[in-house]
Amino acid sequence: MNEMARIWIVEDNDDDYDALIYGLQSADVPRFRVVRSSDGVGCRAELARMNAEGGRSGDLPNLILLDLKLPDVSGHQLVEELRSDPVMKSVPIIIVSSAGSVVDVATAYREGANSYVRKPMNLEGFQDMARKLRDFWLGCATLPPMAPE
């Protein structure tokens, strides 16, 4: 973990966002930068910006945390768009959603999400989840190289 972790959080609910940040902080993720989009419009704007910069600035995320229930667009739609984006297609997407129906889970994986996590019900839960994400995605797993060839 020499480099700084960059995490893109797509989440409309402020409480959940705060809990997520609190969880990441208290889980001792040493250095990370967060980009937040709170709806589909924001998400697409961010995607366009990252594409425009072509990753030169080196601030492409190496992990995306995505909520399925957004005010203007379905998270499933965003997964599809991210997966067909030349810059973003290989960045791991972790769905963090309160919806837990079998259909949602199956759809998300089919569309290319890398994992699906039920949104915890309290602060301790968020801490626990963040610890596990850190251990696996920022510890155990080897992520794709940052800059596009």
Next chain:
Amino acid sequence: MIRPGLIWLPIAAFTAFVGVATWSTARLDDVQNSTSRLTEAFLRVERAVGYVGFIHHFKNAVLRPAETRYLELAEAELAQAEGALADLEATMDGLGLDVNVGHFRDTLAAYGAMLPVIEEMGRAGASPQEIDVRVRIPDEAAAFVLAELEATARSQIDRRNSTQKRFLLLLIVGAGGLTIVMAGLTIETTWRRQKSVRRLTSVLDRIETTVSVVGPDGRMDFYNKAFEDEMARRGVTLGTKVAAQDLAVTLAPQLCHSDLAAEVLGEQNPAHAVRDVAYRDGTVFESQIYVLPDGARLFVRRNVTEQRQEEARAERQQRQLMEELAASNRELENFAHAASHDLQEPLRGIAINAGFLEREPLTEKGQQRVKRMVALCAREQAMIDALLNLARLRDTDGDGAIAHPAETILLIREDMAGTLEKQNGKLLLETRLPPVRMREARVHSLFLNLIENGFKYNTSETPVVAAGFRESVTVAGEELANVFYVRDNGIGIAPEHQDGIWKMFSRVDNSDKAPPGTGVGLAFVARIISAYGGAIRLVSEPGRGSTFYMTLPLADGPAASQETAAEPTGSGDADE
């Protein structure tokens, strides 16, 4: 409409009678002939012998000895008489008469012997008186003998002829009688048959089912009134021996399907077939075809229009109900999912904010209140989860699977090892448990809820929960077969609370002192059991523990019937 049956019998008898009568008449003629033949033979003899024959010449020879021609004539007549006698004898022999002509022949011979005497005396010049004295033979001797002979022969032939006539008459009368008896029998049988046929026909004419028979020649042999009426309604007039094919051709345009001809003509020919015949006007007949032993086909048709309409209506109604039910189930499930999600959303917000608040510097009182908030959130969350699980219960995937409750209970014991150690508790498996036809997850929920309750509501120093199986148990007078049980030595349930425990979110003690719980556990258990057509009964007494008895679908037995899936009931006593 009925084919002739026994008419050949009197015809045969009459033919036989005619034959016998003709033969007998011919025989009678023969008999008549024989009599006249006999008479002629006698006449010939009489003529040759009598006063125009031999006797005449013989007398003349005696009276005129000088004229020798009378002797010659007498001699010739005698020879002729002998010939006629031989004829007569042959005739009588031929007729089978037993008459001796010896005496008559002797008489003729005696006459014959006299002829040379007359000749000699005549030549010697003797007078007729002298000759007459010498050759005196009574004139009538021959006539008498012949008459006697004829009388004998006649009486014999009359006797014989009358016997034959009697026999022949008897034959004719017998044959005639037989013919009459045969005819009578035939008439009687035919009459009786027709009577039973008439009765059968009148019975068949009274029923609403149409009955018709097509003979092996393809023509209508029989039909009842209902059939006739039905055909009349269809514009078909039934004459005698209508060809079934003509009928089929006339009816075909009125039918919804055109293969009636094949049916009528028996092109498909199973011994018995049932099918519906539908007319364009909406009438439907259930048609049964039986092939009779002689190859005729019996058609029995019942008007099932209303029945079919009713069935179709009922089916439509049922399908609609099922669709509505499925839709309502889907709606309910969607609602449960949505509701649980929508309920969870703000609750999570409250929990997160309470969590943040907990980490702020607060007064001790404030800390307590926030902690209470967090705990309440957790409980609310558990209740929503339980509700969601309950809503998902109807999901029946994998219900044909076989689960082993004993293995499930051992698994639960492993999972609860920590709790058991802390409480100094024991989870016992008292008997073998038969496998059940249920989803393993359901069996797990069932036993887990009951076992957890057994330890949770238990103040004993050594809490014990035991599970087992009995082939029969009587609970409050009710016989239960193949029963699983879970028994604990916990606090027990008072009779007044026993009916309420099965209700959603109901808890006997809902105070803060009570162990944590949502009050859905037993409702969940009851719903699982009723979904599998089983029953659950409670036997409990405060301070003496509780026993839950359950019937579940056994893997190798008939599933518990729906009738036993009554509302769960509680009871104070049980005879085990």
